Amino acid sequence: xxxxxxxxxxxxxxxxxxxxxxxxxxxxxxxxxxxxxxxxxxxxxxxxxxxxxxxxxxxxxxxxxxxxxxxxxxxxxxxxxxxxxxxxxxxxxxxxxxxxxxxxxxxxxxxxxxxxxxxxxxxxxxxxxxxxxxxxxxxxxxxxxxxxxxxxxxxxxxxxxxxxxxxxxxxxxxxxxxxxxxxxxxxxxxxxxxxxxxxxxxxxxxxxxxxxxxxxxxxxxxxxxxxxxxxxxxxxxxxxxxxxxxxxxxxxxxxxxxxxxxxxxxxxxxxxxxxxxxxxxxxxxxxxxxxxxxxxxxxxxxxxxxxxxxxxxxxxxxxxxxxxxxxxxxxxxxxxxxxxxxxxxxxxxxxxxxxxxxxxxxxxxxxxxxxxxxxxxxxxxxxxxxxxxxxxxxxxxxxxxxxxxxxxxxxxxxxxxxxxxxxxxxxxxxxxxxxxx
Amino acid sequence: xxxxxxxxxxxxxxxxxxxxxxxxxxxxxxxxxxxxxxxxxxxxxxxxxxxxxxxxxxxxxxxxxxxxxxxxxxxxxxxxxxxxxxxxxxxxxxxxxxxxxxxxxxxxxxxxxxxxxxxxxxxxxxxxxxxxxxxxxxxxxxxxxxxxxxxxxxxxxxxxxxxxxxxxxxxxxxxxxxxxxxxxxxxxxxxxxxxxxxxxxxxxxxxxxxxxxxxxxxxxxxxxxxxxxxxxxxxxxxxxxxxxxxxxxxxxxxxxxxxxxxxxxxxxxxxxxxxxxxxxxxxxxxxxxxxxxxxxxxxxxxxxxxxxxxxxxxxxxxxxxxxxxxxxxxx
Numbered sequence: 001x002x003x004x005x006x007x008x009x010x011x012x013x014x015x016x017x018x019x020x021x022x023x024x025x026x027x028x029x030x031x032x033x034x035x036x037x038x039x040x041x042x043x044x045x046x047x048x049x050x051x052x053x054x055x056x057x058x059x060x061x062x063x064x065x066x067x068x069x070x071x072x073x074x075x076x077x078x079x080x081x082x083x084x085x086x087x088x089x090x091x092x093x094x095x096x097x098x099x100x101x102x103x104x105x106x107x108x109x110x111x112x113x114x115x116x117x118x119x120x121x122x123x124x125x126x127x128x129x130x131x132x133x134x135x136x137x138x139x140x141x142x143x144x145x146x147x148x149x150x151x152x153x154x155x156x157x158x159x160x161x162x163x164x165x166x167x168x169x170x171x172x173x174x175x176x177x178x179x180x181x182x183x184x185x186x187x188x189x190x191x192x193x194x195x196x197x198x199x200x201x202x203x204x205x206x207x208x209x210x211x212x213x214x215x216x217x218x219x220x221x222x223x224x225x226x227x228x229x230x231x232x233x234x235x236x237x238x239x240x241x242x243x244x245x246x247x248x249x250x251x252x253x254x255x256x257x258x259x260x261x262x263x264x265x266x267x268x269x270x271x272x273x274x275x276x277x278x279x280x281x282x283x284x285x286x287x288x289x290x291x292x293x294x295x296x297x298x299x300x301x302x303x304x305x306x307x308x309x310x311x312x313x314x315x316x317x318x319x320x321x322x323x324x325x326x327x328x329x330x331x332x333x334x335x336x337x338x339x340x341x342x343x344x345x346x347x348x349x350x351x352x353x354x355x356x357x358x359x360x361x362x363x364x365x366x367x368x369x370x371x372x373x374x375x376x377x378x379x380x381x382x383x384x385x386x387x388x389x390x391x392x393x394x395x396x397x398x399x400x401x402x403x404x405x406x407x408x409x410x411x412x413x414x415x416x417x418x419x420x421x422x423x424x425x426x427x428x429x430x431x432x433x434x435x436x437x
Numbered sequence: 438x439x440x441x442x443x444x445x446x447x448x449x450x451x452x453x454x455x456x457x458x459x460x461x462x463x464x465x466x467x468x469x470x471x472x473x474x475x476x477x478x479x480x481x482x483x484x485x486x487x488x489x490x491x492x493x494x495x496x497x498x499x500x501x502x503x504x505x506x507x508x509x510x511x512x513x514x515x516x517x518x519x520x521x522x523x524x525x526x527x528x529x530x531x532x533x534x535x536x537x538x539x540x541x542x543x544x545x546x547x548x549x550x551x552x553x554x555x556x557x558x559x560x561x562x563x564x565x566x567x568x569x570x571x572x573x574x575x576x577x578x579x580x581x582x583x584x585x586x587x588x589x590x591x592x593x594x595x596x597x598x599x600x601x602x603x604x605x606x607x608x609x610x611x612x613x614x615x616x617x618x619x620x621x622x623x624x625x626x627x628x629x630x631x632x633x634x635x636x637x638x639x640x641x642x643x644x645x646x647x648x649x650x651x652x653x654x655x656x657x658x659x660x661x662x663x664x665x666x667x668x669x670x671x672x673x674x675x676x677x678x679x680x681x682x683x684x685x686x687x688x689x690x691x692x693x694x695x696x697x698x699x700x701x702x703x704x705x706x707x708x709x710x711x712x713x714x715x716x717x718x719x720x721x722x723x724x725x726x727x728x729x730x731x732x733x734x735x736x737x738x739x740x741x742x743x744x745x746x747x748x749x750x751x752x753x754x755x756x757x758x759x760x761x762x763x764x765x766x767x768x
């Protein structure tokens with residue numbers, strides 16, 4: 001080879017190697033089964049719980065330093081925005097290059113469980129983090145399909161409450177918050193008028209829609225999936241439930257038609273500015289205060305039921321909302337990861353973190369702390385303890401959310417445009433969603 | 438090391454030169470050694486082309502023949518083969534999934550034709566109007582290019598706010614001030630979403646057409662216009678007989694690029710409508726995204742993507758064939 005060709009060859013090989021090598025480095029875990037080959041470090045993907053990613057970092061970093069002080073394990077933190085989290089998890093699952101510990105939305109639990117990428121928490125594993133009994137039953141119910149070992153543990157819990165504007169209620173001569181939907185519609189009609197509305201709904205948001213559709217269907221005795229996991233979207237109870245929700249705009253007209261396109265949390269703004277007198281939301285307090293509403297201007301009551309008082313079965317009034325914590329099975333530091341989960345679910349950290357995020361500890365002992373006894377959190381805590389149910393824990397939960405949530409969004413759009421919404425039209429739209437499963 | 442030896446060896450003695458004995462195992466024939474360098478230099482490009490374009494595309498095609506759900510993504514090569522199953526579901530237009538895909542495809546076609554047409558018309562008009570020097574031309578050009586220079590997310594989210602039903606600027610102007618509509622309209626849900634998407638897309642892309650045509654016009658000799666003016670040609674005749682023929686090759690590329698961008702546009706509808714778009718604004722790339730990523734059915738999504746790739750390749754090939762032939766006929 002002439003010198004020129006040889007130099008060129010060397011350059012080509014060098015450049016190629018340089019380009020390929022970084023692809024091989026990085027990432028803490030490879031292969032299928034984990035172990036403890038990297039006992040001194042952990043990578044943690046946190047979800048965005050605070051006002052911003054920076055806010056989350058500021059809140060979590062001191063806790064991670066505390067963990068490092070106790071265990072000698074350094075935790076590399078990355079806060080992942082919600083818009084990316086699921087895609088990142090799926091990417092990590094297919095490539096085997098992921099974090100050791102991560103947060104997941106609790107409605108993804110069953111879907112992610114079936115990937116087999118997450119560490120199952122059997123009794124022995126639970127024992128390592130302090131036992132299963134420490135957690136709230138309803139929160140545990142949303143950590144995976146029933147009958148299988150959960151692949152996540154609850155970290156932060158949330159539930160829906162009915163937020164109402166005290167002054168608007170007083171002005172309309174309403175003395176107490178509605179306890180049933182009939183009362184809510186009546187009150188809503190009295191509160192609607194002069195550019196103001198009784199209720200604000202986040203109608204363009206697929207997830208909000210599905211949370212409400214689930215509760216309304218439950219209250220009509222219906223489930224969106226049967227015991228064998230097959231979709232039953234068109235059962236009379238489900239149709240009735242969805243219609244009742246859409247009717248807030250369609251028939252009762254207690255929510256502004258414009259709400260049908262709300263998807264950027266505009267309904268919180270409407271409630272805070274007094275344009276709407278009621279709002280169904282999860283732990284809205286911090287958000288409302290950010291919009292300039294003072295804590296004494298609003299109050300919280302349990303979400304209404306069809307009749308009677310909130311409780312189990314047909315009288316549930318909220319989904320179990322919240323964040324779970326999971327461990328990647330192929331982590332290079334399984335023991336450290338479990339130590340970290342134990343640390344994050346310890347009483348002290350539960351009190352601190354849930355306190356800062358405005359959520360409720362799924363750990364029973366921590367939730368008894370006086371910090372969670374504000375009027376707002378007392379209501380939500382009772383809901384979680386007594387009248388909340390998990391969304392269907394089936395592998396196809398994501399499809400369900402997308403299709404049924406989208407169907408409700410379309411129905412609300414119909415209602416907003418003044419097209420009639422009937423039992424038949426609701427059923428037809430849900431039937432279409434079911435066929436797409 | 439062997440530099441001096443190589444240099445000093447006479448050309449005929451190269452084959453039996455000192456290098457040969459040491460490298461007998463990797464003997465490279467003279468022909469390759471002489472002519473191989475260009476190919477060797479192409480290797481890195483080829484390598485990156487492979488990992489960036491070809492391999493992902495091939496993997497996508499392979500996935501489209503598999504039943505790839507969350508059950509298998511950890512070992513996706515182990516997912517069961519479905520043969521043409523994913524394709525059959527995608528093209529069964531009497532069943533809901535195929536029907537929805539077809540609807541989305543038709544919406545996308547209509548949207549693309551209108552958007553590309555309007556972009557081209559606006560861009561060409563503006564470029565022709567600004568061909569002559571006048572005061573403030575530079576400023577105007579800069580202003581015209583702004584939409585193209587703005588970050589996509591920021592500009593589209595501003596449009597989303599302007600299109601809001603209750604507090605949006607569009608309804609404020611159309612309904613409150615001009616009284617064009619009887620009641621405030623919905624722009625982000627329902628049938629109007631098609632037009633709001635069209636407006637935003639044209640607003641974003643026409644500066645590109647403007648830029649291309651403007652560059653093309655620099656090459657048209659001014660003398661042609663002057664000569665034709667002396668011969669008594671009006672402005673329309675000048676445009677028809679001088680400007681357009683001179684822009685032919687620019688237009689050929691411009692329309693093709695605009696078509697591909699618009700047809701494939703994901704970010705604009707996604708930012709405007711979120712992940713579940715109203716039927717009238719359900720462009721195909723967002724549709725495929727929800728059919729695969731959001732519902733965790735990657736095989737079906739791949740199959741739909743492959744169908745879209747086939748369609749776009751066919752259209753592009755057909756377009757180039759037809760336009761090149763007409764050009765050759767004219768030449």
